[in-house]
Amino acid sequence: MRQLDRDDVTRRDVLKTTGAGGLVVLGSTAGCLESSDGSGDGGSDGGSGDGGSGDGGSETTDSSGDGGSMQDTYTIGMVNSLTGSLAPYGERNERGLQLALADINDVGIGSNGAEFAVVQEDSESVNQSGVNAARKLVTQDGVPLLIGAVGSGVSIAIYDSVVSGTDVVQISQNSTSPELTNKPGLMRMSPSGSAKGQALANLVGQDHDTVAVTWINNDYGTGLSDVFADSFEGDVAYNTPHDQDQSSYRGILSEMAATDATAWVMITYANEFTIMVNEAYDQGYHEQVEYYGAESTVADAITENTEPGSMESMTGITESAPVDQESYQNFASTFEDEFGSAPSVWSAYAYDAVTVAAIATEAADEFTGAALQEVVRDVTRPEGEAVYTFEDAKAILEDGGGPSDVNYEGVSGPVDLDENGDPPGFYQVYEVNDHTYEFGDFITG
Template sequence: MVSDDTNRPNRRAVLKGAGIAGVALTAGCISTPEDGENGSGGDGSGNDSGGGEGNDSESGGGNGGSGSGPYTIGMVDSSTGSLSAFGQRNQRGKDLALARVNEVGIGGSDLEIIVEDSESQSQAGVSAAQKLVNQDGVPFVIGAVGSGVSLAIYQSVVEGTDVVQLSQNSTSPDLTDYPGLLRMSPTGETQSAALADIIAEDGHDSVAVTWINNDYGQGITDAFTNAWEGEVAFNNSHDQGQSSYSSTVSQLANSGADAWLFITYQPEFTTMAQEAYSSGYEAQFYGADSVQGPDVLSNTPEGSLDGMKLVTPSAAVDQDNYKEFASTFEEEYGESPTAWSAYAYDCVITAALAVATAAEFTGAALQETVREVTRPDGEQVTTFQQAMEALGEDGSASDIDYQGVSGPIDFDENGDPVGYLQIFTVENHEYTSTGFVES
């Protein structure tokens, strides 16, 4: 909440009707992104003005809720590169959430999000975040896809400042060691433990593991080997973006293990699966979250992955707010959302609620509210509109407990959320849900 009564947002006065169809939105902020686009305008910025001075709490975007300009935050996403499939889903979730926020408004002002491309690489992600923080002056950054990218942004740009960083898609257990780096997707610690249990339950006592050579791959693999009680016959990394992984595939086959675990990204796994199939190698495949996707199925031979089991972060698909989100997503995009879309959606709603309840539009003030708006002590709300109604004119961050479409959130002292995991099995070259695990 702003401290000056003359500038305090009158939330009830700005509530508008639900439904995104007839909403007038700021140009460049809401669109339906096509493949390879970030859904935020031709320059990827999400607005045309840029300029860090627009976010000063005394002028421009950060106007204390007086309605004379938008609140502008940033987002680093994977519009291109190995993780672009996740980035596209993120943008769709982000766009739906931004529409919901701007139907209601924050004290008469819109929320705008400047989107920059990490290219799925750490250095490009750091450059994107530097642009957002140093040039655009945003006090809040949603980002990024990939644990290594998120951690590089935090260490190079955010750490030691008041800027809030909330990652939409980072699961490495290593991020738990950086409590200033919040994330919406659950830690991979539980994902690794679930994989170890499933492989053992399937009767395997030896496993061969290959992992992408970055913080994500290292963190998930270390957590897996700590949880696994059998033999690790092969445990080696591979680089990102190679045209062939025949050597890695041969080493997996020569390890003697009949269970192969892939902790990598979709393009890399697709190449490995193609080369294993063409070489006639047979093994039981298992995978972490980032090897699953429709592009994997469409680019591998029919039946080549049947029987593969994957453990992925999951949204709370049994909740009514998720069902409403999924229905809207399907109407808008013609396909079901993934958990990654839900995480991006919840990042935007959480950011908007942090802005709405902060004393001023600064990083220091947002640090005080971003965790509180999801804490269990407040009144449970499942939409941005419900939250604003519950806050009224004088509410504070601790008065509400936003229950996300991805689940309860409830950031702990390490910045990790409560999370759900879903088990998928490839059957007839399609992903079939075969169970859930709560973290």
């Protein structure tokens, strides 16, 4: 774990220092700066449950009930995909995390302006490593709130093995599987894939009567493919899973080609899709069918590692931010200034997950999982006054308002966590032209 010196750190310096697997503490002037059990104390109660009552490893100086206990630092955890199939999305997460912490620590938590910090651990994009990372954060670091994860299967495994039965709060930054809706204690910033699966089925059905589907064999793939198959009005001639992290998918592609499907839907991750595209291109399949996908087949790493023309006119549905919203435009401008590229909605989801955690910390009576559970949904609900920054939310709370007086409208759109922990969502149609992703119509789900 790594913690930097807190003196004389500029915002730009701060944004360059966030690393994997370390303690991230961000500030602008006075602060600093994309499977199952491993510890023997597991089971469904997640071990010791320290996250439910601990102080996140922070030094407590007073217990005044102002923004939680008066502490020098409030530390939460994040399980992110820093390596593995979802690493391209983990990198986007990390950038959103950095910007959120910079904005939060420009203001600080509580009347003493305490630091807000994140201990980040790598899921390696697989369930087992994700569970081990979460258990380390909860039982060793004692975090009361856990952001995680990117992959839906990883998020569900963390909830089932580490969080369920404890007071620890879990907010997934990126998971979209409809399966998460069945676990109300597992909240998320990205919307359920149910609306996306229906929209994808309608999109494919506009031009095709017969489709072949392959989906990655985990909770993400299962959930989205089930919705698609139930919603598609034509013939699903092939509907078969594929395993993650394989060196070749020629067998799957050959079976899809043997059908009379004129459209192929590939519900998978960036690494797997890259292999499929290259192997299909070698076999000339790209000239025989049209490709369709979802959000996990949108990544620069895909176009960088495939041949021009190999997925021309591919079409799909992806989550989107409300790009006309002022708060998103401000976020995008700052993102481009700091990182030299436009953000994706996945960076915005990570930003919002961290910001909601900070607002809940400000609003709670104390910095424990139980206290955070009481307020984390309330600070996102439409009954409160709409705010778009941590600073504005804090102003309401300092002026005597309670959690229900705050309605955080995220840079990714309205958060409004419902009884299942799901937010509403925005989706957008994309297409690949000249080996470049182009984005078109919006869909509200």
